[in-house]
Amino acid sequence: MKERFEIVEKTLAAMLEEKKYASLRDILVTMNPADIAGIFSGLESQKIPLLFRLLPKELAAESFVEMEPEEQELLIRSFSDNELKEIVDELYVDDAAALVEEMPANVVKRILRQADPEMRKSINQILRYPENSAGSIMTTEYVSLRPAMTVGEAILRIRRQGVDKETIYTCYVTVDRKLVGLVTVKDLLLAEDDETRIEELMLTNLISVTTHTDQEEVGRMFSKYDFLALPVVDGENRMVGIVTFDDAMDVIEEEATEDIEMMGGMLPSEKTYLKSSVWELFKNRIPWLMLLMVSATFTGMIITGFEDALAAQVALTAFIPMLMGTGGNSGSQSSVTIIRSLSLGELRFSDLPKVLWKEIRTAAICGLVLAVVCFVKIWLVDRMLLGNYEISLMVDVVVCVALLVTVLLAKIVGAVLPLAAKALKLDPAVMASPFITSIVDAVSLLVYFMVAKLLLRI
């Protein structure tokens, strides 16, 4: 994707160097706002305002919305008050609210001063909702109709008001600001008769969210119901805005990224990788590393406690990494699967018995197959091929029995902990691989040494 623009970026930079502004403008107007924003982020920062001023008003605003906060701030600081007003007038309310949220206080003041009173009110309303709530990602610009309108009147209203609305394709029918139904433009266009009343046409089994619904839930509803837009209502079922599918798509992607980061033992990041400073990366990564490093004190204690056993059978030490590694992998397979299923809304806590039974059987088969292969491998490779004759038949048995038990326990821990987190209203993704691995490391060592003591009588 990015590759395609490398050449365009270079061409534009060269043309800018040679001050070929008219041709530059001709190229830019053929491009999509998202692509223009992508190209701007690859330019040296002092060139951005110059190139931006070449864009026609509407395209300029659309491209502005797609840019990263750094470039937006840079541009706003270079704008005159009039230029800023032109951009702000073109913005949809949800984009304006998102912008205000990202900018430093002095820039925010300038933006709000240029917004007309109506928009200022809407921005402030959206910003009052909790972060990651439906209210915070909605737009207040939608088409509302009355039940008594005819199809013809409705179409006329859309034609008059539609310009400023983020979507016109789903229209909401309200009475005293309460949401009572919806009609799509498809319904209106395909209606047989222009005199049909909206109340006869409208869908009334509505699905809506409240302003405080978590955006993750909003994303799930979009992917389940394939909506173009979802109405947002307040506590009294009064319509306050809509979330559109493009914002829902961003949410779905964001939430997946957040889960992936947590599964990788990091705090969720605010910025893309290349935009993150070393300091920000460090801050997101160090907490889990530190916690897990310190918690490894337990594995150290277990090994120290069994020092005599290890001294008696030196061959045992060589298999510690294999046991811990296989245990960790088994556990993270289960936890990752369960966490994703929870995120997609496919599992609930009451599924615990079903999940446990499935995991125990899967673990038994995985464990048995691994143990058998491991047994043969140790004998043929480690003992015969590599000539490590310290490995007796009983040591081989101990390793494989410990392996089987470890896989079983690891998969149970990996399945139960995310579900438990869900039941405790924590984010299940916290219980991901690094955390599970630390627990399984300790468990696998304990199992190993206990089996060894039992079977080798040391």
Add this chain to the structure above:
Amino acid sequence: MKERFEIVEKTLAAMLEEKKYASLRDILVTMNPADIAGIFSGLESQKIPLLFRLLPKELAAESFVEMEPEEQELLIRSFSDNELKEIVDELYVDDAAALVEEMPANVVKRILRQADPEMRKSINQILRYPENSAGSIMTTEYVSLRPAMTVGEAILRIRRQGVDKETIYTCYVTVDRKLVGLVTVKDLLLAEDDETRIEELMLTNLISVTTHTDQEEVGRMFSKYDFLALPVVDGENRMVGIVTFDDAMDVIEEEATEDIEMMGGMLPSEKTYLKSSVWELFKNRIPWLMLLMVSATFTGMIITGFEDALAAQVALTAFIPMLMGTGGNSGSQSSVTIIRSLSLGELRFSDLPKVLWKEIRTAAICGLVLAVVCFVKIWLVDRMLLGNYEISLMVDVVVCVALLVTVLLAKIVGAVLPLAAKALKLDPAVMASPFITSIVDAVSLLVYFMVAKLLLRI
């Protein structure tokens, strides 16, 4: 999400038991197709056909599309030929193609026999494209307009043809089947004059994909450009279909799930967790477990090779799990971040120097902070508090130096391997945590023992 339906499920099951069909129907018609499908999947299988027959025709077809393949097959087997034809007639072509792909051969034959010739042709066309290509997820039903049409004529055409189209909101302008532009219904409705020609109104800087474009790329384009639909063209720029946003949303979710599964050391699954059999879970999980178990032979060899050193300084063994664990976590943090950025199209291989420099600096800070804390912790906790006086000052130094070097190497390996995979046209997600951990395990042991030999002269 699922919780909300538990009560409804129970109520419906009870009403079905008491044969209250009229009331059941009254309840079902108020519900959304996706919810109906969800409720069906919770019912005993012999009750599903009974309940399904209560649904009005259109709602029945819409709910059918939302169901899992198991329930779909069950229903089709219970349908008469006439019932099957009614459902197939209501399906959009892309849904019909997806259905045909999922069903066993004898069911497919029945479906195709009931489809009208036009649809049969389109289904076959879609099925010919490679799996996961744009062609395989597109629909062939879209509204096409001619450049010379007026706005009024275009609206009339939409009103006549729109019923069977998956979306009418984006219309494509073609000449000799070649794609030359697009207009949205919004443009048409907001046009000042009904006599305006489409060619004056249409957008010509088009973004399209070919039938063979990977669906992951299609998903990325949707989330970048916020399209409602994306045109699919063949090698000669002839329009063959469209991908709609709802299918793109499914792709985005599917691809994230696939990445997450690969990061967890599994093969991508075809079904949801609860629908997967133990055997399928086993097949997806055992390959990586087996590979990583066998590759742990190397860590075993390294430990065996340094047996004498470990015997001379027994305290060293206790820190092996901590070193390997912290190395593994450091490496997987980097690999997970890079893999996700590659998936979202935020990184390209040419960013390697930038990435390396960022990772090295982050690793240096993380490593230093960890080493200092680890040094103090070992001295205060492991030696003083837990009384392990085998830990000398030099052992403490060895552990912390090894820790610093391990974190540094782990982050470099974790960052480079996914980028290298990308350059080699492999899926970067293969290079995720379990794989990196195995490499880092061996690296950290080597570093540890080499530092120990050097500093402790053993």
